[in-house]
Amino acid sequence: MCGIVGYIGTQKAKEVLINGLLSLEYRGYDSAGIAVLENNKIEVMKEKGRVSNLENIPGINNLSGTVGIAHKRWATHGRPSKENAHPHMDNSKNFAVVHNGIIENYSELREFLTNNGYHFLSQTDTEVVPNLIHYYFNNDKSDNTLNKFLRAVKNAVSDLKGSYALEIITPLYPETLVVVRKDSPLVIGKGHNENFVASDIPAILRYTKDFYLLDDNEFAVIYKDKINFYDVNLNIHNKEIKNIEWDASSSEKDGYEDYMLKEIFEQPTAIRETIGSRFRLGEKCSFDDIDISADYLKNVHKIYIVACGTAMHAGLVGKNVIEKLCRIPVEVDIASEYRYRNPIIDENTLCIFVSQSGETADTLAALRLSKSHGARTLAISNVIGSSITREADYTIYTHAGPEIAVASTKAYTSQVCLIAILGMYFAEILGSYPQEKIEKLKADILDLPSKIEAVLENNEKIKEFADKVYTEKDMFFLGRGTDYNVALEGSLKLKEISYIHSEAYAAGELKHGPIALIENGVTVIGIITNKDLVEKSISNIQEVITRGAKTLIITNQVLPNNNFNHVINIPETSELVSPILSVIPLQLLSYYISKNKGLDVDKPRNLAKSVTVE
């Protein structure tokens, strides 16, 4: 959700903070703000809306301080407004705080502070934090040592229920920036005579590739030339630094108009990298990062794949693969449902969590629930060291590179690809599927990057179709089997970036109700890639044509001469991985519709890239 950035060093903090906020803009754009230590006091500037509004505040370019914090807001408590924008200060204006997360008990804390003479300027949950820090600082009668500041932060966060990544600065200790996190992401980038903080790595990748990944309930006191880490009891400890291989330019637009388009076109590389050296023809699949024995796998009675949004749609495709290759029942759950429905989990359950960011609050909570019931947990993520990967028993990474656009594209296809490889790996351990068929699937997967390139060549055709339909109010997506899974993903993509209402249905289900919605001129997009189901799918599409629908068909089959309005042909592949190809025209369609409507493709309204609140 919200994004935070921090800087301490020798450069003008404002420059680094604004650059970081621009990179994090996808995390929310309700408001933006910075606080910089300037001549022994805190200078706060904030504005409703995007970072560009913040940059236009008169005087912002005069800020010359070298210590600062910044925030990009996705509103939870309090409407998007200047007064609710972060940073927030305590009443004495000695402590400035930015916060990502939600303080669940903020009303109680607000009441406590009000009873102790504090007043509030915003409707946010966050504003209690600087005031609590001040409260504890003021009531600590020891000398003004740094420990007193750190103790005040520690006491304040001990009172908080909920999730937080916090950055705090104070002119009382102008050479430090203090951070702490619980259930919200925070990374520290190490520079030379300067250090950086951010919600995620790409925001500061242009400055450093050396990162510390802060753990839950861990504090750091950051100086320009050193960083001290403390546990929950403020005992100092050492921490391992991680070198991140991502190339800074991979998180820039590289000449594309939008990140989403760039990321759609990066899919051949993302799939190639995700396959990596995990298998070769004639050799068994292997994962360096997991070691699952045949004995364990034979006793697994059930696999859950738990995720949200697009990652959950990847899980639906994964279910087909694992059930077909391994004959183990797989249930796909929406994380926010799973965590409250008392799912049946025990030590013979394997729970797989799919998350591009690795920070999605519901997915993380579902993982913790599964572990507490004794299940083994496996994370699939795109972000090294993210929360989910740190808590799961095993982690395997998609290597899609940073995904910046809110609408997930290359992460989805990489997730589908990785789950398919995982399914083959399990099947080879179990001996549950004929090896020659696994070899055929491997060959199909190895061919995917070049086939994706072929699908991308339909770009202009899809653009032309988008020109015809972008003013529509409703659209329908139909498919059977994995084509239905893709229909769900296509429909989600359209909703989130084009704001067009759309529905996805299993094609055979239409006549059980939804067909009542089909009327003259409505656009129906049919996906037909499973050769065993071609005729049945065509019959379902005919049912809507008869009722006046205009149709676009995405297919890898030679279809009998029919009265479809538009057909996009894509290369044939195994139906288990066909979504990796068939989803691409749908991604492009949503993209071009959104462009035609003049919308902000990368930053759709009301959405954030990383949903770190429940």
Ligand code: M6R
């Ligand atoms: O980071 P995650 O994969 O856990 O995110 C899950 C969803 O929030 C995400 O896929 C969302 O649905 C995308 N905006 C869809 O494009």
